[in-house]
Amino acid sequence: MTTASPTVGAGVQPPAPLTRAARVRKRLNSRTATLVSIVLALLWTIPTFGLFISSFRPEDQIKTTGWWTFFSDPQFTLQNYQDVLFSTGSSGQLASYFINSLAITIPSVLFPIAFASLAAYALAWINFKGRDWLYIGIFALQIVPLQMALVPLLRFFSTGVTLGGVQLLPAWDLVDEQKFAQVWFAHTCFALPFAVYLLHNFISQLPGDLMEAARVDGATHPKIFRTIVLPLITPALAAIGIFQFLWVWNDLLVALIFAGGGDETAPLTVRLAELAGTRGNEWQRLTAGAFVSIVVPLLVFLSLQRYFVRGLLAGSVKG
Amino acid sequence: MEFDFAAEQPKFLMLMYGLIAFVAVVGGLLLLLDVVPAFFARRREAQLVAASASGAPAPRRRKQREGAFAFFFLLPTLLFLTIGLVIPAVRTTLLSFMDSSSTNWVGLDNYGWMFDEDSIFRVLINTLIWVLLVPLVASAFGLIYAVLVDKARFESAAKSLIFLPMAISFVGAAIIWKFIYAYRGDEQDQIGLLNQIVVTLGGEPKQWLLDSPLNTFLLIVIMVWIQAGFAMVVLSAAIKAIPADIIEAARLDGTTPWQMFWRITMPSIRPALIVVVVTISIATLKVFDIVRTATNGNYDTNVIATEMYNQAFRYGENGQGSALAVFLFVLVLPLVIYQIRNLRKQREG
Numbered sequence: 012m013t014t015a016s017p018t019v020g021a022g023v024q025p026p027a028p029l030t031r032a033a034r035v036r037k038r039l040n041s042r043t044a045t046l047v048s049i050v051l052a053l054l055w056t057i058p059t060f061g062l063f064i065s066s067f068r069p070e071d072q073i074k075t076t077g078w079w080t081f082f083s084d085p086q087f088t089l090q091n092y093q094d095v096l097f098s099t100g101s102s103g104q105l106a107s108y109f110i111n112s113l114a115i116t117i118p119s120v121l122f123p124i125a126f127a128s129l130a131a132y133a134l135a136w137i138n139f140k141g142r143d144w145l146y147i148g149i150f151a152l153q154i155v156p157l158q159m160a161l162v163p164l165l166r167f168f169s170t171g172v173t174l175g176g177v178q179l180l181p182a183w184d185l186v187d188e189q190k191f192a193q194v195w196f197a198h199t200c201f202a203l204p205f206a207v208y209l210l211h212n213f214i215s216q217l218p219g220d221l222m223e224a225a226r227v228d229g230a231t232h233p234k235i236f237r238t239i240v241l242p243l244i245t246p247a248l249a250a251i252g253i254f255q256f257l258w259v260w261n262d263l264l265v266a267l268i269f270a271g272g273g274d275e276t277a278p279l280t281v282r283l284a285e286l287a288g289t290r291g292n293e294w295q296r297l298t299a300g301a302f303v304s305i306v307v308p309l310l311v312f313l314s315l316q317r318y319f320v321r322g323l324l325a326g327s328v329k330g
Numbered sequence: 331m332e333f334d335f336a337a338e339q340p341k342f343l344m345l346m347y348g349l350i351a352f353v354a355v356v357g358g359l360l361l362l363l364d365v366v367p368a369f370f371a372r373r374r375e376a377q378l379v380a381a382s383a384s385g386a387p388a389p390r391r392r393k394q395r396e397g398a399f400a401f402f403f404l405l406p407t408l409l410f411l412t413i414g415l416v417i418p419a420v421r422t423t424l425l426s427f428m429d430s431s432s433t434n435w436v437g438l439d440n441y442g443w444m445f446d447e448d449s450i451f452r453v454l455i456n457t458l459i460w461v462l463l464v465p466l467v468a469s470a471f472g473l474i475y476a477v478l479v480d481k482a483r484f485e486s487a488a489k490s491l492i493f494l495p496m497a498i499s500f501v502g503a504a505i506i507w508k509f510i511y512a513y514r515g516d517e518q519d520q521i522g523l524l525n526q527i528v529v530t531l532g533g534e535p536k537q538w539l540l541d542s543p544l545n546t547f548l549l550i551v552i553m554v555w556i557q558a559g560f561a562m563v564v565l566s567a568a569i570k571a572i573p574a575d576i577i578e579a580a581r582l583d584g585t586t587p588w589q590m591f592w593r594i595t596m597p598s599i600r601p602a603l604i605v606v607v608v609t610i611s612i613a614t615l616k617v618f619d620i621v622r623t624a625t626n627g628n629y630d631t632n633v634i635a636t637e638m639y640n641q642a643f644r645y646g647e648n649g650q651g652s653a654l655a656v657f658l659f660v661l662v663l664p665l666v667i668y669q670i671r672n673l674r675k676q677r678e679g
Contacts, residue, residue, distance in 0.1 A: 041482075048478040052491040055555070058506045059494065061523060065509065076519050077526050107338060114341050118348035125356045126406040133403035138396055145404070152411060154666040155419050156616055158635060158655040162425060162642050163418035188344045195348060200414025203407055232399045233363040261499030263619040264635075268643060275341075280501045284623045287505055294509065294521070301505040305498050312497035316490070320563055 059305075066091055066298040073294045091299035104274055105282060105303050112260060112278040112304075114191050115270065119198035119259045120252055126199070127206035128214075128248065132236050134207070135215040136222055146211065152204040160200070161268055168193050168269070187275040194269045194276070198259050206251055213247040214240060249318040257308050257319075279304040355406070363402055419659075426652035440653035453632045456546055460553070460617060460633060461661075465610040468554045469603065472561025476569055477591065489566065493559035500556070500619030507552045508624055511538040542630035549631060552620050557613065561606045568602035569595060601672065608669045615661055634658050 065078040069088045072080075096106045133139075134146045172180040185193060217240065225235045241248075263280045270276040272285065283300050290296060312319060429436050444450050479488050495503060512522030513535055520526040525535040539545045572595065580594050596603075618635035621627055627636045634654055642651025 044478045045482055048475060048482065048488055049484075051475060051478075052488045055558075056491050056494070057523070058510055058555070059498070062506045062509060074521065077521050077523065079523075079526075110338050110341050114345040114348075117345065118352060121349075121352050125352070126410065129356075129359070129403045130407035133400045137400040137403065139400040140397070142400070149407070149411065150670070152415055153670075154659075154663055155415055156655070156658050156662055158616070158638055159422045159659050160415055160418035161422075161655070162648055162652060163421040164414060167413065167418070188340045191341075191344050191348065196410075197414065200410045203411055204415070207407060231364070231367055232403070233360050236403075237360065257497060261501070263499070263501050263622065264639065267639075280499055280619070283501050283505065284619070287501075287508065287623050288626055294512070297505050298509065301502045305502045308497045308499070309494070312494075313490075316493075320567075 062298050062301055065294065066302045068295075070295040073298065074292075091295045092303070095296045095299045096303065105279065105300055107274045108277060108279045108282040109303065111191075111270070111274075111276055112280075112307075114188075115194050115198075115266065115276075115278050116256060116259045118191075118195045119202075120255045122195060122199045123202035123206050123255060124248060124252055127203055127251075128210050128241070128244065129236070130203075130207050131210035131214045132232075132240055134211055135217075136235075136240075137232060149204055149207050153208065155204075157201045157265065161264075164197060164200075165268060168196075187273075190270055190276045194266060197265050197269045198262075201265070202255055202258070206255070209251050210244065210247060213244050217243055246318065246321065249315065250321050253311060253315050253319045256311060260308050359402060359406070363399065367399075422652045422655050425648055426656045428649050428652075430647045430649050432648050436649065440649045441657075443650060444653060444657065449632075450637065452630060453634060453637045456631065457615065457633045457661075459543075459546055460550060461611055461614050463547075463550050464553045464557060464614040465607045467550075468557040468610055469561045469565075469607050471554065471558045472563075472606065473565050473599075473603070475558070475562050476566035477595065480566065480569055489562065492562050495556045496559045498556070500552075500617075501623045503552050503556055504620045504623035507548075507555070508539070511548060513537045539625055539631075540629050545625065545629055546631050549620055549624055552624070553614060553617060557610045561610065564602055564606050565599060568599035572598045604672055605669065608665050608672075612662055612665050612669075615658060615665075634661075 061078045064081050065073055067087050067089070068078065068081060069086055069090065072086055076084075096104075096109075098104065130149070134142060134149075167180075168183045168185070171178060171182040183193065221239060222235060225239055230238070260278075261280060262278075263284055266278045266281050267284075270278065270281065272281060274282075279300075283297075283304055286293070286297060286300060425432055426440055427435055427437060429439075444454070475492060479485050482488065498506070509521075510523045511525075512520075513525055514520050514522070516535060520529055520535055522538075524538060529535055538548055576594060576598075577590075580590055585593070616635050617633060618639065621631055621633050621636045622639070625631045627633075627640065632640075634657065638651050638654035638658065640651075641647040641654060
């Protein structure tokens with residue numbers, strides 16, 4: 012592109028031999044860059060750090076002085092966590108919601124990944140009519156924002172399917188913790204287009220000779236899928252698994268609509284958003300609560316960052 | 331002050347049911363596909379034996395079986411996508427032309443309402459501000475940081491710190507920043523960092539989140555804080571992918587860092603930059619959690635996604651909510667099509 016025209020600008024200058032002054036300037040430059048990047052990194056971390064410090068300060072301290080006074084007058088307590096996790100009633104009980112988050116997230120990660128890897132294998136390695144069109148169709152579904160599906164999907168759960176007055180499918184009529192199933196269902200639907208797309212990228216790039224050899228040996232498609240494809244795409248599965256995990260754990264909208272707001276089903280995000288709304292000044296609860304919700308994804312993220320980055324780089328469209 | 335662990339048991343039971351269902355569905359499907367064809371293969375073998383004994387030509391049905399395999403491999407995905415996305419999307423489109431109880435057709439009324447009503451027009455303007463600012467600022471920051479930190483000694487640690495907010499939920503991020511924007515009266519000590527800075531500099535503390543239009547920009551800061559890490563990681567990978575000999579050649583020609591950036595780095599990472607900008611734009615158009623947690627859409631901070639939720643699920647205005655959803659879809663559409671074409675080109679090129 013523009014680099015192809017060396018006569019302009021760049022060509023005018025003679026190739027500069029590194030003089031002493033230039034070397035000093037270069038080192039200074041890189042030192043400035045280093046300094047600036049350190050400052051920015053700290054700046055980026057301060058908000059989270061402040062929250063973290065605050066969550067360990069006693070209530071009266073949080074409410075009357077800034078968290079930075081912690082360094083001149085350190086007072087440490089675990090009372091906030093104790094309160095917010097285990098006190099019953101409207102002020103906390105986050106332990107209960109934590110379990111909800113787990114119960115929502117685990118199946119919501121497993122189902123779409125399993126279904127998507129099966130579908131991606133079929134789209135990549137089984138010959139059938141209309142295969143390309145089907146792939147394009149699933150791929151194109153990424154453009155549908157999940158907002159488009161919320162109202163009808165909720166109605167599908169609550170009233171079932173009727174066509175011309177005939178009840179085709181009954182309402183799900185789920186109560187309390189059974190509502191988890193709705194959330195699993197919704198998350199599975201919304202995750203599939205992206206998951207199929209990402210896994211198809213990986214699976215279709217596996218060497219064809221491998222499949223051919225297995226076929227010659229008499230292996231059927233399920234066998235090839237289980238014994239050859241699955242082990243090879245483990246990194247891809249890990250990447251998309253982390254992606255989906257963070258997505259579901261951090262989701263608010265889907266949970267708000269399909270899980271309801273009670274302590275039987277609502278995940279941490281729903282509870283925290285509610286606390287932030289109704290008890291916006293109870294910073295001792297909000298800080299500790301926010302940290303409770305952050306800690307799991309943070310651990311997952313830090314320990315598996317490599318896979319996550321790989322997933323990000325492999326495809327950056329999430330529907 | 332007591333937490334009843336026994337009360338949590340039904341949840342674990344439900345989770346177990348979910349996992350059992352998972353094993354049953356996926357395992358069952360694979361087992362079915364293993365056992366049934368084996369059964370047919372045995373029968374076919376028997377047929378072949380019989381056929382060769384009687385001298386008739388053997389029946390060939392290999393093609394059909396491939397199709398059957400494909401069908402069962404794709405069955406769960408297609409089922410979920412049809413029920414959960416395709417049919418609902420079509421129905422939402424239809425609902426957007428109907429009234430709040432979804433019984434009467436009202437034509438384009440709901441769309442007219444979006445632009446007539448002042449409060450909704452405000453929502454559209456806010457969304458526009460979001461989608462103009464967030465991708466621009468986040469990508470710019472990500473790019474600058476990626477260049478600054480490239481090949482530095484502490485590179486991976488510094489990148490982790492910027493990238494960290496990606497793991498934090500929008501809800502958590504909104505609380506973190508609400509704490510920074512927190513307000514205490516004049517005579518008290520400030521507990522919010524922003525007001526403390528203002529006071530230290532001799533200013534008056536402010537209720538930041540009540541002050542329109544400034545509050546929208548303060549919420550945008552939260553989104554930028556989260557998305558900059560994403561931009562930085564993708565762009566940093568793109569910068570590292572620039573062939574070393576190009577950089578070496580440019581260096582021998584005596585290019586300054588400034589020229590290097592505009593003539594070599596920028597053209598080389600253009601595709602990645604476009605992917606980043608478009609991806610962040612799409613995420614920004616759909617932003618919901620931040621606004622809902624920080625202000626609940628009050629004080630003129632509402633955006634399309636929060637208003638859609640309010641209309642459809644709080645006020646029971648299904649028609650108007652659906653119209654907003656469709657409008658969101660129309661806004662996202664060109665971006666995603668562009669994104670997809672871009673990815674394809676990249677893959678082919």
